[in-house]
Amino acid sequence: MSNAERDLAYVQEVVKGAESAPSGPRAIYIIWAVIYFTGFSLFDWNHRYAGMFWLIAGPIGGVASFWLGRRSALRAGAASRRMERRHMLHWIGMGAAIFMALPLLWLDVMSSTALIKVILLIMAIGMFTAGIYLVRPYLWVGIALAVCYLAVMTVSALPWMVVGALSGGAMLLAAFLDER
Amino acid sequence: MAAKAGKDILSSLDGLDKLLAPRLRLALCVLLARFESMSFSRLKELTRETDGNLGANLRKLEVALYLRVKKTHVDRKPVSWYTLTARGRKALRRHLDALADVIGIVDD
Numbered sequence: 001m002s003n004a005e006r007d008l009a010y011v012q013e014v015v016k017g018a019e020s021a022p023s024g025p026r027a028i029y030i031i032w033a034v035i036y037f038t039g040f041s042l043f044d045w046n047h048r049y050a051g052m053f054w055l056i057a058g059p060i061g062g063v064a065s066f067w068l069g070r071r072s073a074l075r076a077g078a079a080s081r082r083m084e085r086r087h088m089l090h091w092i093g094m095g096a097a098i099f100m101a102l103p104l105l106w107l108d109v110m111s112s113t114a115l116i117k118v119i120l121l122i123m124a125i126g127m128f129t130a131g132i133y134l135v136r137p138y139l140w141v142g143i144a145l146a147v148c149y150l151a152v153m154t155v156s157a158l159p160w161m162v163v164g165a166l167s168g169g170a171m172l173l174a175a176f177l178d179e180r
Numbered sequence: 181m182a183a184k185a186g187k188d189i190l191s192s193l194d195g196l197d198k199l200l201a202p203r204l205r206l207a208l209c210v211l212l213a214r215f216e217s218m219s220f221s222r223l224k225e226l227t228r229e230t231d232g233n234l235g236a237n238l239r240k241l242e243v244a245l246y247l248r249v250k251k252t253h254v255d256r257k258p259v260s261w262y263t264l265t266a267r268g269r270k271a272l273r274r275h276l277d278a279l280a281d282v283i284g285i286v287d288d
Contacts, residue, residue, distance in 0.1 A: 077222025
């Protein structure tokens with residue numbers, strides 16, 4: 001191996017080391033696992049309370065995730081505004097798509113049960129694309145949410161409880177799949 | 181033919197930046213081009229260099245205006261953040277292009 005090749009291998013190894021760092025603290029995954037489990041399970045009991053839970057817990061979870069992610073990046077000594085912007089655009093985009101679906105309920109275009117399924121599908125796509133472009137383990141959460149979308153149409157007893165357990169479990173699994 | 185290849189190599193070598201020739205400085209610039217901003221301790225951890233050697237190399241890049249340093253506090257501890265400047269980014273691109281040319285000529 002020549003000197004130039006050795007030097008390039010060294011640069012490659014250094015960059016690889018930086019890339020293999022975890023993408024965020026485990027607390028973010030745990031927060032969302034709790035929100036998913038509680039938020040989805042509530043739909044089996046009361047759609048109104050479940051909707052209110054998501055309206056409050058969703059934005060709070062988002063802000064908490066942003067704060068925890070930034071604090072973790074600063075502590076780890078690697079901060080990227082570019083990456084932060086990319087994350088924000090993605091999650092705000094997904095949140096906006098969900099809010100834009102809400103008038104379908106107010107305008108009586110679809111029932112609340114059908115709308116929740118549409119939102120579940122939006123979340124599945126959002127998590128899947130986040131897995132491709134931002135945080136790899138979210139890919140599996142996206143797939144789990146897509147499975148949930150299918151499960152909710154086939155499971156008859158407490159379907160949203162199943163969705164909550166599956167999606168919350170996938171989020172916890174993602175926490176352990178994130179490279180550490 | 182051989183004379184032309186020799187000429188090509190020489191012109192590509194002209195594009196190489198002497199400041200980025202040491203592998204540590206090249207690695208530091210590549211890291212900062214990719215990750216935007218990194219602390220001294222993170223750079224030390226990734227490059228596995230001593231404080232003195234890393235500091236001296238960062239200083240050289242800083243003096244050449246390839247890097248910018250910003251001192252802040254994280255958890256009440258002082259932290260030095262390094263960022264690649266537009267000049268540093270341009271120099272790195274030119275250096276990497278020249279390296280690619282040299283490798284291409286040698287491979288041909």
